[in-house]
Amino acid sequence: MSNDGAPAPLDRQSEPTPPPPSQPAPGNASDGSVLPHSNGNSTNDNGGQQNGVMVPSNVTHRLRLNPNADHKPDNYEDLDLDFSPFLFSSLERYLPPNLLPLSRDVKVRYMRDILLRYSPESERIxxxxxxxxxxxxxxxxxxxxxxxxTMHATTFFVPSFLKAINENTEQGFRNIMSEPTPGIFTFEMLQPRFCEMLLAEVENFEKWVHETKFRIMRPNTMNKYGAVLDDFGMETMLDKFTEEYIRPISKVFFPEVGGSTLDAHHGFVVEYGMDRDLDLGFHVDDSEVTLNVCLGKQFSGGELFFRGVRCEKHVNTETQSEEIFDYSHVPGRAVLHRGRHRHGARATTSGNRINLLLWCRSSVFRELRKYQKDFSSWCAECQREKKERQHQSVAAAKLELLRRGETAT
Ligand SMILES: O=C(O)CCC(=O)C(=O)O
Ligand SMILES: [Fe+2]
Incomplete structure (x- = not known):
């Protein structure tokens, strides 16, 4: 596919986006909590009497407006829940203070009641x-x-990367990274042995799929090959990967797109070659921050091309010359970029290229985005429009001053 056309939104094919951890704010209660919006006719609610009006009992369930940053939430991973356990941990910080010391079961019931109202039946199924x-x-x-x-950091990551993570400072990260164009960071990340093992595991999985004729879901709407790592057991490991190794970096370099609140991921591998996908069209990812690491093997071609960061409204606006950037993959080396940084991959012209992708998401950022129109902190076109407006108002003010000066003389 050409890189001149409109970028397609690249969605994951299989999994729905988890519901937001915080509620929209239709009515702020005086105690700083938010009254969830409801018309009260949900079929999942147990009826209750309030002020003479029949309302579902969970209409009274409230969340705080701001999270309690000091509270350490419970872990819900061992429970069989109808939403991600991480969503419950995130949401717990928004619970009214009197609920925090209560048992997990009580908190789960409370949060589930709220979440169910925001999750349509079809989504749940x-x-x-x-x-x-x-x-x-x-x-x-x-x-x-x-x-x-399971996460074994010292066998997965190269020592320089681990040192930077342990230091956890901007300078420490910059020491191991290069930023060849604004907002795109590349650095040595994965041990060759880890890459080999992951390649072998994916190959083994695909062999099993082939032998058992199991119909698997592909990673997203644009790749016909590849596999979702979360679907065959790596979800917990990749959660740790996101929270302990990507979030600290994103907090420093991508705070304006929810880099410090990444709480969900979609982890997969993509495969290119003559007998696989050849290239990947111009698109934006369904992520706030994307980690893309080449695992190997031998290949030529397959360069990434980037064309500037855009919000939904401006996704099809033209590319400025300074936004053009191409990158050649190197096995073990990571590329970290905003999901909204428009990009694609050129044809892999020989051999096989397999890359690990981790689309990292922030449910808080997604929720807040619904109430915003101006994304000039990260969308280059919003930024350009804002500058243009400022320029025009300065010009108008100057004109007005001149006019006043003229009438005074
Ligand atoms: O092939 C690549 O390296 C890019 C993959 C990609 O952009 C994606 O899967 O979102
Ligand atoms: Fe992508």
């Missing part, structure tokens, strides 16, 4: 089906390298 799909794979697929399924 889809989530449930997807959970069953994953469960089927996980209970039948024989893992090749068990050590890949």
């Amino acid at each position: 889809r989530l449930q089906k997807h959970r069953e799909y994953r469960q089927k794979i996980i209970s039948n697929y024989q893992r090749l390298h068990r050590e890949l399924y």
Whole structure:
């Protein structure tokens, strides 16, 4: 696909986006909590009497307007829930203070009641089906390298990357990174041995898929090959990957797109070659921050091309010459960029190229974005329009001053 046309939004094919952890703010209560918006006719509610009006009991459930940053939320990973356990941990910080010391069960019930109102039935069924799909794979697929399924930082990452993560300072990150164009960071990340093991695991998984004729979901709307790592058991490991290794960097370099609140991910591999996908058209990712690491093998071509960051409204606006940037993949080396940084991948002209992708998301950022129109802190076109407006108002003020000067003389 050409890089001149309009970028397509690249969505993941299989999994719906989790519902937001915070509620929209239709009515601020005086105690700083937010009264969730509801017309009260949800079929999941138990009726209750309030002020003489029949309302569902959970209409009275409130969340705080701002999260309690000092509160350490419970872990919900061992429970069988109809939403992601991480969503419950995020949402817990928004609970009214009197609920925080209560048992997990009480908190889960409270939060679930709120979440259910924002999750349509069809979405819930889809989530449930997807959970069953994953469960089927996980209970039948024989893992090749068990050590890949839990985080072993020293065998996964190169020492320079681990040192920067431990330092956790902007300078420490800059020491190992290059930023060849604003907002695109590249750095050595994965150990060659880890890349080899992950390649072998993916190959083993695909062999199993082929032998059992299991119909798997592909990673997104544009790749016909590749596999979703979260679907065959790597979700917990990739959660840690996102929270402990990508979020600290994103907090420093991408704070304006929710870099410090990344709380969900979609992890997958994409495969290119003569017998695989050839290239990837111009698109934006369904992520706030994307990590893209080449795992190998031998290949030529496959360069990434970037064309500036844009919000939804401006996604099809023209590219400025300074926004043109091309990057050639190097095995083990990571590229970190905003999901809204328009990009694509040129044809892999020989050999096979396999890349690890981690689309990192922030549910807080997604929720807040719904109430905003101006994204000049990260969209280059919003920024240009804002400057233009400022320029025009300065010009108008100058003209007005001149006019006043003329009438005074
Ligand atoms: O092939 C690549 O390196 C780019 C992949 C990509 O942009 C994506 O999957 O979102
Ligand atoms: Fe992408």
